[in-house]
Amino acid sequence: MALKTAKEYIDSLRARKLNLYLFGELVENPVDNPIIRPSTNAVAMTYKLAHEPETEELATTKSMLTGEKVNRFNSLFKSPDDMVKKIKLLRRLGQRTSCCFQRCVGMDGINAVFSTTYDIDQKCGTEYHQRFRKWLTYVQREDLCIQGAMTDTKGQRGVAPSQQADPDQFVHIVERRNDGIVIRGAKANQTGSVNSHEMLVMPTLNLREGDEDYAVACALPMDTEGITLIYGRQSCDLRKLEEGDIDVGNFNFGAHETLTILDNVFVPWDRVFMCGEREFAITLVERFAGYHRQSYGGCKPGISDVLIGAVASVADYTGVRKASHVRDKIAEMIHLSESLHGEGLACAYEGTKTEAGNYQPDLLLANVCKHNVTRFPYEIVRLAQDIAGGILVTTPSEKDLRHPVLGKYIDKYLRAVPDVPTEDRLRMIALLHSMTFGLTALNYQAESMHGAGSPMAQRIMIERLTDMDAKQKLARSIAGIDKREDVLA
Amino acid sequence: MALKTAKEYIDSLRARKLNLYLFGELVENPVDNPIIRPSTNAVAMTYKLAHEPETEELATTKSMLTGEKVNRFNSLFKSPDDMVKKIKLLRRLGQRTSCCFQRCVGMDGINAVFSTTYDIDQKCGTEYHQRFRKWLTYVQREDLCIQGAMTDTKGQRGVAPSQQADPDQFVHIVERRNDGIVIRGAKANQTGSVNSHEMLVMPTLNLREGDEDYAVACALPMDTEGITLIYGRQSCDLRKLEEGDIDVGNFNFGAHETLTILDNVFVPWDRVFMCGEREFAITLVERFAGYHRQSYGGCKPGISDVLIGAVASVADYTGVRKASHVRDKIAEMIHLSESLHGEGLACAYEGTKTEAGNYQPDLLLANVCKHNVTRFPYEIVRLAQDIAGGILVTTPSEKDLRHPVLGKYIDKYLRAVPDVPTEDRLRMIALLHSMTFGLTALNYQAESMHGAGSPMAQRIMIERLTDMDAKQKLARSIAGIDKREDVLA
Amino acid sequence: MALKTAKEYIDSLRARKLNLYLFGELVENPVDNPIIRPSTNAVAMTYKLAHEPETEELATTKSMLTGEKVNRFNSLFKSPDDMVKKIKLLRRLGQRTSCCFQRCVGMDGINAVFSTTYDIDQKCGTEYHQRFRKWLTYVQREDLCIQGAMTDTKGQRGVAPSQQADPDQFVHIVERRNDGIVIRGAKANQTGSVNSHEMLVMPTLNLREGDEDYAVACALPMDTEGITLIYGRQSCDLRKLEEGDIDVGNFNFGAHETLTILDNVFVPWDRVFMCGEREFAITLVERFAGYHRQSYGGCKPGISDVLIGAVASVADYTGVRKASHVRDKIAEMIHLSESLHGEGLACAYEGTKTEAGNYQPDLLLANVCKHNVTRFPYEIVRLAQDIAGGILVTTPSEKDLRHPVLGKYIDKYLRAVPDVPTEDRLRMIALLHSMTFGLTALNYQAESMHGAGSPMAQRIMIERLTDMDAKQKLARSIAGIDKREDVLA
Amino acid sequence: MALKTAKEYIDSLRARKLNLYLFGELVENPVDNPIIRPSTNAVAMTYKLAHEPETEELATTKSMLTGEKVNRFNSLFKSPDDMVKKIKLLRRLGQRTSCCFQRCVGMDGINAVFSTTYDIDQKCGTEYHQRFRKWLTYVQREDLCIQGAMTDTKGQRGVAPSQQADPDQFVHIVERRNDGIVIRGAKANQTGSVNSHEMLVMPTLNLREGDEDYAVACALPMDTEGITLIYGRQSCDLRKLEEGDIDVGNFNFGAHETLTILDNVFVPWDRVFMCGEREFAITLVERFAGYHRQSYGGCKPGISDVLIGAVASVADYTGVRKASHVRDKIAEMIHLSESLHGEGLACAYEGTKTEAGNYQPDLLLANVCKHNVTRFPYEIVRLAQDIAGGILVTTPSEKDLRHPVLGKYIDKYLRAVPDVPTEDRLRMIALLHSMTFGLTALNYQAESMHGAGSPMAQRIMIERLTDMDAKQKLARSIAGIDKREDVLA
Secondary structure, rough: OOOOOHHHHHHHHHHOOOEEEEEEEEEOOOOHHHHHHHHHHHHHHHHHHHOOOOHHHEEEEEEEOOEEEHHHOOOOOOOHHHHHHHHHHHHHHHHHHHHOOOOHHHHHHHHHHHHHHHHHHHOOOOOOHHHHHHHHHHHHHHHHOEEEEEOOOOOOOOOOOOOOOHHHHOOOOEEEOOOEEEEEEEEEEEEEEHHOEEEOOOOOOOOOOOOHHHOEEEEEEOOOOOOEEEEEOOOOHHHHHHOOOOOOOOOOOOEEEEEEEEEEEEEHHHHHHHHHHHHHHHHHHHHHHHHHHHHHHHHHHHHHHHHHHHHHHHHHHHHHOHHHEEEEHHHHHHHHHHHHHHHHHHHHHHHHEEEOOOOOOOOHHHHHHHHHOOOOHHHHHHHHHHHOHHHHHHOOOHHHHHHHOHHHHHHHHOOOOOOOHHHHHHHHHHHHHHOOHHHHHHHHHHHHHHHOHHHHHHHHHHHHHHOOOHHHHHHHHHHOOOOOOOOOO | OOOOOHHHHHHHOOOOOOOEEOEEEOOHHHHHHOOOOOOOOHHHHHHHHHHOOOHHHHHEEEEEOOOEEEEHHHOOOHHHHHHHHHHHHHHHHHHHHOOOOHHHHHHHHHHHHHHHHHHHHHHHHOHHHHHHHHHHHHHHHHOOOOEEOEEEOOHHHOOOOHHHHOOOHEEEEOOOOOOEEEEEEEEEEEHHHHHOOOOEEOOOOOOOOOOHHEEEEEEEEEEOOEEEEEEEOOOOOOHHHHHOOOOOOOOOOOOEEEEEEEEEEEHHHEEEEEEHHHHHHHHHHHHHHHHHHHHHHHHHHHHHHHHHHHHHHHHHHHOOOHHHHHHHHHHHHHHHHHHHHHHHHHHHHHHHEEOOEEEEHHHHHHHHHHHOOOOHHHHHHHHHHHHHOOOHHHHOOOOHHHHHOOHHHHHHHHHOOOOOOHHHHHHHHHHHHHHHHHOOHHHOOOOHHHHOOOHHHHHHHHHHHHOHHHHHHHHHHHHHOOOOHHHHO | OOOOHHHHHHHHOOOOOOOOOEOOOOOOOOOOOOOOOHHHHHHHHHHHHHHHOOOOOHHHOOOOOOOOOOEEOOOOOOOOHHHHHHHHHHHHHHHHOOOOOHHHHHHHHHHHHHHHHHHHHHHHOHHHHHHHHHHEEEHHHHHOOOOEEEEEEOOOOOOOOHHHOOOHHOOOOOOOOOOEEEEEEEEEEEEEHHHEEEEEEHHHHHOOOOOHHOOOOOOOOOOOOEEEEOOOOOOOHHHOOOOOOOOOHHHHHHHHEEEEEEEEEEHHHHHHHHHHHHHHHHHHHHHHHHHHHHHHHHHHHHHHHHHHHHHHHHHHHHOOOOOHHHHHHHHHHHHHHHHHHHHHHHHHHHOEOOOOOEEEHHHHHHHHHHHHOOOOOHHHHHHHHHOOHHHHOOOOHHHHOOOOOOOHHHHHHHOOOOOOOOOHHHHHHHHHHHHHHHOOHHHHHHHHHOOOOOHHHHHHHHHHHOOHHHHHHHHHHHHHHOOOEEEEE | OOOOOOHHHHHHOOOOOOOOOOEEEEEEHHHHOOOHHHHHHHHHHHHHHOOOOHHHHHHHOOOOOOOEEEEEHHHHOOOOOHHHHHHHHHHHHOOOOOOOOOOOHHHHHHHHHHHHHHHHHHHHOOOOOHHHHHHHHHHHHOOOOEEEEEOOOOOOOOOOOOOOOHHHOOOOOEEOOEEEEEEEEEEEEOOOOOHHHHEEEEEOOOOOOHHHHEEEEEEOOOOOOEEEEEOOOOOOOHHHHOOOOOOOOOOOOOEEEEEEEEEEEEEEEEEEEEEHHHHHHHHHHHHHHHHHHHHHHHHHHHHHHHHHHHHHHHHHOOOOOOOOOHHHHHHHHHHHHHHHHHHHHHHHHOEEEOOOOOOOOOOOHHHHHHHOOHHHHHHHHHHHHHOOOOOOOOOOHHHHHHHOOHHHHHHHOOOOOOOOOHHHHHHHHHHHHHHHHOHHHHHHHHHHHHHOOOOHHHHHHHOOOOOOOHHEEEEEEEOOOOOOOOOOO
């Protein structure tokens, strides 16, 4: 089956009957909803690039399962090179959409579930891996969009799932039947769920004895009975409903998250990939985290490219671009962004093969990559606000600009370099506003902070992945506590 | 005349006939406009504190002109202690409103114009100072709210006012008449103009030969003919129009900026405080900057107090407050905020008397204070986003919460610590969202960056205010290039 | 009795019979030892400034005990102004010596013991305070140099003094006699002990039940029987023994620390100021810490002045001073240094009176000051190394410079701006080397880190000194969890 | 010919007759000089690893010229993988020596000269490339140690070589003869020159018209007539002459730099690789810089491993290792160090082939790598000083420890965790001191700052290597200034 075009992808979404709510109301037609559509467009770009000659090699690959050409987002990483191409693809998509394009969780989840099911089967004699291969083959052939569903609502932090006051704070198995299982709970902060055909449910943390029912991984079509999606608010979301296209900043693209309720949802056995093997929950989580922490070394530098281009443009428009301090700040923005990209590439190149045959990135470097992502974008935003000037947060509305009298005032007084149209300047500032405060600001800030795990999660992994004994041995030898090395020996 | 209560202040605004536009439409009644009113409330708080026993000493003082009790925002600083109290007042107001309360520019402008007019008169034999004293006495007695109007639209940066392609990019005198002057131009990023009775126009930068017409300072009632105000957009501004009070984050308070057009506005001579004395423009600007750079050491720590309190609360609500990394981050937020406050106090205490008799802060320390303000709040925001968690940017809407079915889901699944009501958690997150992305985020970020001058302006002053020769001499003596000090001599 | 001159001070040291070891050998004459003398000179400067007209007001004050003029280092702070002058004095001394001048621990200890003894007496009916006043009157009149001795060797961290494997890891009372007490233990990192007449022993941390014997404060002449001083190594210490005066960087001044052993030392009762009142140990420690954390806002900016002057000079000498990035880095160095100074001043101005009548700085701001001191000097050093260039760590020796053949090569090839003598450049680089790697580097780095408590100590205090309930209440009100404020009420 | 062992390498150095001065005196036997020998040992380690089974694959490779096995330091990079192995080798060497091992400049210079001579020949019809291949074949077969000699003394910065007051401030051709050329000038900050067999002279900056004589590259045996080496001072250099092995910190290893005078040195034509082709100077410099900026992503993380191991050890020794803030700081140190390593790897993997056939790293990422190296090690040092405690700069000397009476005091009082010998603690602290202030501190700080170019050099390259037009186009499209992308098209 041929890879879907962007249009085919969008049309394919119409067939679903989602139980989706936005601002307290059921959304009958999410695809054409002006609040939602930009996020759908961003996902559509992942389909579009598979058909563009220049990006085809990045956006598609040969399936490890079938040898057929598939969209990279549904693929298994057959080599470090596949992971490198992933990073370069994500950067391109960040450049093209200037926001989150929502498919990385699915891609990264697929790869983590693939190897983990293999390991479970090896140890437990189960058959999850074959089931998963079959499901994934279907996904690849139908070219579906898969949403990775990991983050539980978590209740009181630090309390185990089975010890929570409300046992539903983590998704869990409430019934095991002959034909499948029934699960209940909710997944929070679910990126791109409305734009997906299916969701891949995974556990969210290490499970201990007594938490067996929380060890569940499975696949669900988004419109399965019992699923309710509640669309999250975003900064400036209502601007999408306004006339005009300036104030929204990024008119075409965006993202979204939902709170996804799973209220006694039935899953047939052929879609169940983990069911009670609690000791593998952390394996799955850590592998997923490794893949996903790498991802941020792709998308965020891509978004940075747009942000840096916008900053350079507003500096051009006011005539300060050549000022040494402006050049210096822009160089710093580039430096920080490329640092992230380099680290995303490094952990890919240093990747290793799993028992199941797909590859995973170097985990230490992947954590290091993501950890810098929790810092550098914030500094880039700060520098962007510096160069943008105070007007970033005080622009008149597009309606003012279109007003016969006010429009003339605005055109006259907000013109800086004479031959740059005032509207161009306002558009560029609106884009910067949307990226630093508005609709897509969360993609560059809060998502950089918490996506793929909050900073503390990386610190814990960095500590754990380090062989401190080896380092201490080096120090003891140099210090002469252990016998010093004889260089002539 | 008694100091106005908050209510009297708000009522007094109704008498004005502003030419104000919002989203392309004339606003007949700004006081009761739901977009605008929160900003009026924030200013009203400056009147309210003058009547509260606990804050009266901070919010009022004895007039240097009349000996009468006046609102501190309309006062001249008679001592370092007056400037210390200013900083403490601003912190209180930041705590009470969690946003910009808009009156500092006026207060700081009054003090700068006071001493500068004195100096002009001394040198030029003019009589600006007496005029200004008279006007200020009126302002104090009527307890008016004065908006400081400094920032010109500036056109192409680096080009002198008189050399701009459009000569109106800086406000200037277009006609000198027997009864007064006519001015034209526009002031950008005008904080609180809609909530003011009068504006105090000042030049915005150093003026060179040929720029004489740009050397103009004067006072204008906000509804003077020829003035048009265009209300600036703010992140999430439309949330103020929604039902409910959660999603807006800070329901009561806010701020605003306008683009203020001055289209051939007439100013009678008794309201003109500078008219062509171009060499005093920079004096006025630097003095104003000194006062205003200090101010940020008051308001931002006040806003930080709310932000830190909100962060601690959401940490309480999820049960992570005692985690060592959370405590550490909160301690860091406090540290950064108190650093700013300490510097705001230091430059006040180290203040010196002007020739005219009022006091100004130590300029080097005031610049240092503001320069840190362009950095630390951003790091505080980053830490706040860290602790807040991903839900900061994915909360369901208040309408979802009020929905009979969805509401139950939300109450169940977004409850963390069992005995904390979910709505409380959502409210606190909404407040954090408004402070980091939404309606008041600009007050803590972009305004910290650009208010009272962008970072480069402080660096220039820091360099200029440093006696580098003295430092080099110290180094030469220690190094033995100059004769070394004999400690026994 | 008149205040000692520098020379009188140095001569007065000769009368002591110290039991001092340096490099494993007993030092008979510390005053004229070339390794030690620079540190004595630095202390002598504190005497010298008391006689210089320009600094007399800073360096002396009226005794709170006698009304007589005394050296500020032996004085009680009678007002916030006294603490402000202290900070300004310390800055001057940092400028003049470019190193630690060693007397702050004593001054800060005196003030902390003064108020703590008062409080003990109030509660316990003891008479420590009168004893202390008497001793201090003697110290003031004799114009002695007092070393504050607080830091114990501590043994295993986290274990209480009385629970240590070796009970002597904290100084403690081993015998209570009719005529006094006997103490044992050791004080580590003792700054300036060799240059002092007496040491003021204080406990170092909070004491719990069972630790009573560790609650001891007293005064001891430095040559009391049982005291052994072991002089600590410093970077490049041997350069002081070389011919010439260039390579050492700072020829005249330096500092030192000793490990001070107290091996069954007898203290007569009239010199005992705490003896078993364990609950006051933490009071004394925290008050001392408040004073001493403030101190760093004086001395470090003073040393920074020299460092910045040196950096500007080497930039002059190579012709890069006007480069925008060099100017920018120097402006940053100034900014960071003045930030520290501002905070040192702020906590002084905001000081409050103790029950005993002397003043202490605002504790929160004092901790904030010191906490920045654990960061900013490191960044200043980094910037200094940037501007200094690679030659900072590769200069030929002074002996090479004096060599008939090599000297010509060096003069020729290390000359940058033609009219600056090569030797001047080498001297300035040597100074920078000594401040960043060499003899005085520790004063600007490790001492900034650990003096007056390591960073974690400040974070703990910052957390403790914050009224978080008040902040959370503010947030709850703004968020509408508590009833929102009615601005018109 | 077989690869040299460490011993054979050291013996081979004895054959040279260097004109080397140290502290103003001629050094007859540098190999056995205690000041110099540790640096020789560090280079020897590069020979030793070629013979260790575990490191052989990193330390050797197949020659691109002859197919023979050669030491990697003398090799051309035949693939990205060769550059990856380089980085991993450098990390190993940093771990083993804890200092600069001095051979990277040679290796990186060889690769830069190789491709540049190829390009010159292509354009100018010269035969430098064949000469260079011949020389390099000789170097590989003899397994020589080559010192890269680039940094000129530079005179007044910003003035072209031919415009300097002293024309010798940059090495230049003073005579062209039939049999070769004569050059004059000096190279500053020459790492490892005393331990090398030959030096590879290269120009140091972009050359303009009139600077032709400064465009010179050639190879010289270190003992060529006319060469004088002046050994640079290092922090604590005299400790190498002391008895004992503790206080020096790193007893076995170190590095050095010399000021290398070239006073009318004759170079035969077969060793001349550039002679007047001034437009290729910048090509050579930038290629070299690319290679060398990458190198720091290897050696510095290697040194960091030792530093982190030492810090963890001293934390063990005092019992604070498990404290959350200590763990957090160590995690941060690891994070920063691995960030550098990841970037070193990334630019290697992303390398590209030159026309001449060897590979060079991705230049943008190489600059990004080095630019972080100018920052992160300083923060790592700051954290190390934090954890080390004040004792870092106050330890008694080894002589005190060996003293019969003092030694017992020291053993007793500086013991922290009871079962850790005090001497172990002192040794580890001495190592930390040497890495942060002492003998090898410059390798981790000043060298990180200036080696391979000062920070500004990287910023310039980062700016130049960025396609800003592409970024601005992205921004214009998203903002709707250029036609927005139609996602369905």
